[in-house]
Every structure is written in structure tokens, then in C-alpha cells.
Amino acid sequence: MKEILKKTFLIPVLFIVAITIPFSCFGQENAQLLFDRANDALKAGNIEEALATYNKLEEQKTISGPLFLNMGISYIEIDSLGKAKYYLLKASRHEETEDEAKKGLEYVENQFSRQSAALPKMPWEKAVDWLRINMGASLLLGIAIILFNMGVILFVANWFFELPFASWIKKSGIGLAGLGITIILLSFYVDYVENRYSDAVMISMQTNVLEKPVSDASVISQAYEGYSFTVDHHKSRKQQGWNYVRMSNGLYGWIPSSEIMIL
Numbered sequence: 001m002k003e004i005l006k007k008t009f010l011i012p013v014l015f016i017v018a019i020t021i022p023f024s025c026f027g028q029e030n031a032q033l034l035f036d037r038a039n040d041a042l043k044a045g046n047i048e049e050a051l052a053t054y055n056k057l058e059e060q061k062t063i064s065g066p067l068f069l070n071m072g073i074s075y076i077e078i079d080s081l082g083k084a085k086y087y088l089l090k091a092s093r094h095e096e097t098e099d100e101a102k103k104g105l106e107y108v109e110n111q112f113s114r115q116s117a118a119l120p121k122m123p124w125e126k127a128v129d130w131l132r133i134n135m136g137a138s139l140l141l142g143i144a145i146i147l148f149n150m151g152v153i154l155f156v157a158n159w160f161f162e163l164p165f166a167s168w169i170k171k172s173g174i175g176l177a178g179l180g181i182t183i184i185l186l187s188f189y190v191d192y193v194e195n196r197y198s199d200a201v202m203i204s205m206q207t208n209v210l211e212k213p214v215s216d217a218s219v220i221s222q223a224y225e226g227y228s229f230t231v232d233h234h235k236s237r238k239q240q241g242w243n244y245v246r247m248s249n250g251l252y253g254w255i256p257s258s259e260i261m262i263l
Contacts, residue, residue, distance in 0.1 A: 031062040042070060047077045065094025069101055076108065082203035082225040084108050086261045089201065093133055114224040118248040128193055137191035144187055148180025196234050200245065200260040202227040209253035213242035220253040229255070231262055 038053035054071045057063070068091035075084035085108050091101035109115075121129070131140065154173030158166050202223050210217040223229075228248045235244035242254050243262075 031057060042074055047074050050074050065091050065097035069097045072104055081108050081111055082201055085226050086201040089263055112226040116227045116248050119250045128190060131190050132194050137187045137194060140183055140187035140190060144180045144183035147176050151177030151180055198231045199263040200229040200231045202259060203261050204259045207255060207259045209255050211253060213239040213254040221251050229260060
């Protein structure tokens with residue numbers, strides 16, 4: 001199956017997408033050379049060498065969907081499935097690698113010896129997640145301001161000009177302004193969620209989720225490689241080395257920061 005993954009994902013990523021990887025102008029040539037070198041190492045089966053170079057690029061913030069996709073493939077090759085899931089999830093958030101990453105994620109999920117129980121998210125949670133990942137609070141706020149101003153202009157225009165369909169224009173103005181205010185409030189909520197919560201993936205083989213952020217606290221549940229979490233940064237920042245998480249089965253507890261990678 002690994003060979004199929006490499007043939008399916010690696011070839012187009014190495015020889016097609018790689019030449020268009022969106023690095024910054026500063027150091028672009030050097031970054032592209034590093035990426036090409038890592039790709040050659042991965043193709044030759046030198047996985048550790050490839051990962052070392054990919055990690056260097058990630059540290060330099062020269063990130064992209066193809067980089068994350070190749071990192072996910074590399075971790076599959078060395079059976080580090082938790083990290084593979086983490087990077088494939090990051091690759092799935094980039095349009096150019098979304099489809100390939102989702103196929104890789106399906107393969108990785110099937111390799112985990114233990115699967116976590118998962119409560120389905122409520123529709124409004126799914127909607128907020130989509131807005132947070134695909135649009136962001138800033139874009140939402142910009143759209144809201146435009147709609148609000150359009151509504152105000154249409155409403156005020158009735159005071160100064162004799163317009164045809166004046167009643168309809170006035171109502172449209174009120175509607176647009178109201179919609180703008182609603183989206184403004186939504187953008188603030190999305191910003192709050194973006195800053196307080198993050199998704200995370202378990203990368204170690206097994207650990208305990210604890211009631212308190214101390215090693216001898218009562219065990220709430222056990223977590224295994226590949227489990228998904230939602231990290232509460234507001235509570236977590238008060239405890240060095242620990243993260244307060246919500247498991248996909250709805251349970252809450254504390255987990256050592258070293259056991260997870262935060263998206």
C-alpha cells in the first residue's frame with residue numbers, strides 16, 4: 001500500500017507541484033533547492049535525510065501543501081502514523097493537495113490498531129470550523145463591513161433622492177445592514193474560536209488523559225496514536241508542559257504537551 005501511495009502522490013508532487021511551491025521571494029532559490037534535495041532523498045528511500053530537510057523548510061516558514069504532503073508520506077514510510085496524520089491534515093487544508101491528502105488520511109486511519117470513539121459535531125460547530133479554516137475572521141469582517149455600508153447607503157439614499165421602488169430599496173438597505181451586523185458578530189466569534197481552540201493529533205503510542213495536570217492524577221481515559229483532540233489554549237497556557245483537551249468522544253482532561261502535535 002505504501003508503494004501505491006508513493007506512486008499516487010509522490011510523482012505529481014515531486015515533478016509537477018514542486019516547481020510551483022509558493023516560497024517567499026527572500027531565499028526562494030535556496031528554499032527550492034532544499035525542497036528538491038529532500039524530494040530526491042525521499043525518492044531514493046533516504047527518509048531520515050528527506051525529513052531533516054523538510055523540517056528545516058518548515059522551521060524557515062517556507063511552508064506549502066506539497067511540503068506537508070511529502071512530510072506525511074515520509075512519516076508513513078517510517079511507520080510514524082501519528083505524525084503522518086498530522087501533516088496530511090495540514091496538507092488537506094491546501095487546495096492544491098487536498099484530494100491527495102484525504103486519500104492518504106484514509107489509508108493512515110486504517111492502519112491504527114485502535115480507533116477512538118467519536119461524537120458527531122453539531123451543525124453549527126461544523127459551520128464555524130469551515131469558516132475558521134477556509135475564510136478566517138478577517139475576511140468575514142471585511143465582507144460584513146461592505147454589506148453594512150451598502151445597507152446604510154441604500155437606506156440613507158431614500159432621504160435625499162426620490163428613487164423608484166423606494167420602499168423596496170429601504171427594506172433592502174435595512175436587510176443588508178442587519179446581515180452585516182450579524183456577520184460582524186459571527187466574525188468576532190470565529191476569531192474567539194481561532195484564538196482559544198486548536199485541533200491536535202496524538203503522536204505517541206499511548207498515554208493517559210488525566211483529571212488534573214499532574215502525573216499522579218486520576219485517569220479519565222487512555223489515548224492512543226492518531227487520536228484527535230481539541231486543545232483549549234486558554235486553560236492550557238496556565239500549566240507549563242500540559243494541554244487541556246477535549247477528546248473526540250466528548251471527554252475532557254489533561255495530557256502532556258509532548259504527546260500531541262497541534263495543528
